Amino acid sequence: MLTTADQNYIKAIYRLQLGNEAVSTSALAAALGVTPASVSGMLRKLSRSNVLIHQRYKGVRLTARGRLAALQVIRRHRLIELFLVEILGLPWDSVHKEAERLEHVVSDEILERMDVLLGHPAVDPHGAPIPSHNGRIASHAGVRLAELDAGARGTVSEVADHDPDLLRYLSDIRLTPGAEVAVIDRLPFDGTVVITVSGRQQHVSAGVASAVWIETT
Amino acid sequence: MLTTADQNYIKAIYRLQLGNEAVSTSALAAALGVTPASVSGMLRKLSRSNVLIHQRYKGVRLTARGRLAALQVIRRHRLIELFLVEILGLPWDSVHKEAERLEHVVSDEILERMDVLLGHPAVDPHGAPIPSHNGRIASHAGVRLAELDAGARGTVSEVADHDPDLLRYLSDIRLTPGAEVAVIDRLPFDGTVVITVSGRQQHVSAGVASAVWIETT
DNA sequence: AAGAAAAGTTAGGATTGCCTAATTTAGATT
DNA sequence: AATCTAAATTAGGCAATCCTAACTTTTCTT
Ligand SMILES: [Mn+2]
Ligand SMILES: [Mn+2]
Ligand SMILES: [Mn+2]
Ligand SMILES: [Mn+2]
Numbered sequence A, B: 001m002l003t004t005a006d007q008n009y010i011k012a013i014y015r016l017q018l019g020n021e022a023v024s025t026s027a028l029a030a031a032l033g034v035t036p037a038s039v040s041g042m043l044r045k046l047s048r049s050n051v052l053i054h055q056r057y058k059g060v061r062l063t064a065r066g067r068l069a070a071l072q073v074i075r076r077h078r079l080i081e082l083f084l085v086e087i088l089g090l091p092w093d094s095v096h097k098e099a100e101r102l103e104h105v106v107s108d109e110i111l112e113r114m115d116v117l118l119g120h121p122a123v124d125p126h127g128a129p130i131p132s133h134n135g136r137i138a139s140h141a142g143v144r145l146a147e148l149d150a151g152a153r154g155t156v157s158e159v160a161d162h163d164p165d166l167l168r169y170l171s172d173i174r175l176t177p178g179a180e181v182a183v184i185d186r187l188p189f190d191g192t193v194v195i196t197v198s199g200r201q202q203h204v205s206a207g208v209a210s211a212v213w214i215e216t217t
Numbered sequence C: 001a002a003g004a005a006a007a008g009t010t011a012g013g014a015t016t017g018c019c020t021a022a023t024t025t026a027g028a029t030t
Numbered sequence D: 001a002a003t004c005t006a007a008a009t010t011a012g013g014c015a016a017t018c019c020t021a022a023c024t025t026t027t028c029t030t
Helices: A004-017 A025-032 A036-048 A064-086 A095-102 A108-117 A166-173 B005-019 B025-032 B036-048 B064-086 B095-102 B108-117 B164-172
Strands: A050-056 A059-064 A154-159 A182-184 A193-197 A201-205 A212-216 B052-055 B059-062 B153-159 B181-187 B193-196 B202-205 B212-214
Touching: A004 A036, A004 A064, A025 A036, A025 A050, A036 A050, A064 A095, A064 A108, A064 B036, A108 B036, A154 A166, A154 B193, A166 A212, B005 B025, B005 B036, B005 B059, B005 B064, B036 B052, B059 B064, B059 B095, B064 B108, B153 B164, B181 B202
Parallel strands: none
Antiparallel strands: A050 A059, A154 A182, A154 A212, A182 A193, A193 A201, B052 B059, B153 B181, B153 B212, B181 B193, B193 B202
């Protein structure tokens, strides 16, 4: 059985591996908030349970089993987030942290009930796709707002979910999944993007703009 | 901070301590499914954090702090059970085990939302009172069905929540909290109780009858 | 290509919570 | 009061997961 720590490591590797290159020990350590030494130890242990392949000094990759395990944890995480927002009415900026704990303890039966109650939803509160039971996941359609040029328009498909402050700010300026956005201009010197969202014109910093994905229309 | 193990120990001591005598190491070990040696170790640790007082070879008692902590965990447990039954629609015989894990990881914010959504309920799905925030709890009104004599009548106030098989059986025969019961007879030789519940006459064994509490009318 | 810097691993240790086996204490029996 | 038994405790270990410090390997710079 995979422990909570195992699941967190596997999930972090999955996220860092998008693009499919091997994940470095230090990147993992940074993502998990532990020391590189701890990561080395855990990787040795996890490779024994065949969820990943670790090449000493070269990095780590999930196996098919590891990838499935990661997607199942992500499914739990995202369903729980949506449940907390939709059914319990928690603010969307706080549910990520909650789901980070609950994803390891909610039973399959409870998760199934949540899924049914939510009507088999396709995306979480931040617009991220919810993987299916067997690890199928919709591919990420969308470009970072930071990469769009003046004249582009589209719909917000997803926003980064980690930072509560950022999420509250995005709520404030209506830059949430589903919102219609038009890019008016991009300032060349610092990447600030000038946009129109729900009728209003806004300036968003390059940092914020790279935390928002747009599906162009 | 109290760990999951700490909380389970404290809760078990609270339950065994009803009546207020000190709880023995072996009783605790049996309740928690660990060895007496493990209990001795944990008691030493817990007494350092002032939730209980352990007199070597004499037994253990919760302090006021420990009692409050126990009641807060019990509050979580019971609210979660009710939430799982009422909102998620899980069967009442399965929620105890789920709550046993979730009680340690659900945040105060989530718990508060559950409480509101459920309308500040007074009892859990098995009829057990839900302690308040600050550790106030309704006293247990009711006598075991096993102790009633022919002619007695009343309402089921609570049933034992641990055994799923027993709970399914009680559901089957309608002997659930709120049900009206009349005692027709009690067989002297083995304690079997003959009752009427929702129009039907039933024989229940002494074991079952001692798992059901009745508030007599 | 040599040396320095960065990245990664190993060694050794802490903590938590459990175990078994050995020992000690309390309480009951004679 | 001595002895036996049952209960409880201590001693010594193990697995998981983290840490710091020391060492090794890879990569970058010159
Ligand atoms: Mn999230
Ligand atoms: Mn997590
Ligand atoms: Mn229960
Ligand atoms: Mn528990």
